[in-house]
Amino acid sequence: MTVYSLVYVSRAADDAAVETLMPQIEAILATSRRNNSACGVTGALLVTEGRFVQVLEGERDAVQATYERILHDSRHAEVDILSSQYSDRRRFKEWSMAFVGDSPALRQRFADAPLAALGRRQTGDAVLDFMLDVARSPAETY
Numbered sequence: 001m002t003v004y005s006l007v008y009v010s011r012a013a014d015d016a017a018v019e020t021l022m023p024q025i026e027a028i029l030a031t032s033r034r035n036n037s038a039c040g041v042t043g044a045l046l047v048t049e050g051r052f053v054q055v056l057e058g059e060r061d062a063v064q065a066t067y068e069r070i071l072h073d074s075r076h077a078e079v080d081i082l083s084s085q086y087s088d089r090r091r092f093k094e095w096s097m098a099f100v101g102d103s104p105a106l107r108q109r110f111a112d113a114p115l116a117a118l119g120r121r122q123t124g125d126a127v128l129d130f131m132l133d134v135a136r137s138p139a140e141t142y
């Protein structure tokens, strides 16, 4: 089975602490889970340091259509694709949209590894691996 996966980073329009953004994030997650499960898209959304990082995976058309909607959402800006590629399996198959929230530990790990990679514009793979790793630790996901 071939899966298309897209990873992007963006900046939250309300550049606020994650606690302040939480009602907005809850609304985004509710919509995402409803729409994504209907079209077979899975993935994860990470929110930290006023940024969103999202992985979307599924059939290419479904991922593309979802991304087109997200792209025009005024709740964020500066949307920048980190990677888009095919792979042989879904990485986030358990989640229509996993939420990878903020925490001091997460912020530290994000700053240590993938954020540095973002700055150097490396592939999204480091970010993807990082998100999967965090999504699998129940304390930081729901």
Ligand SMILES: Cc1cc2nc3c(=O)[nH]c(=O)nc-3n(C[C@H](O)[C@H](O)[C@H](O)COP(=O)(O)O)c2cc1C
Binding pocket: 028, 031, 032, 033, 035, 036, 045, 052, 054, 056, 066, 069, 070, 071, 072, 073, 075, 076, 097
């Ligand atoms: C950071 C971010 C991530 C989002 N992720 C998704 C998503 O995974 N799936 C989705 O359907 N909508 C997502 N949205 C919301 C879409 O931009 C859009 O509001 C929504 O798809 C409209 O769906 P509706 O017509 O069912 O209300 C996201 C929005 C933001 C700001």
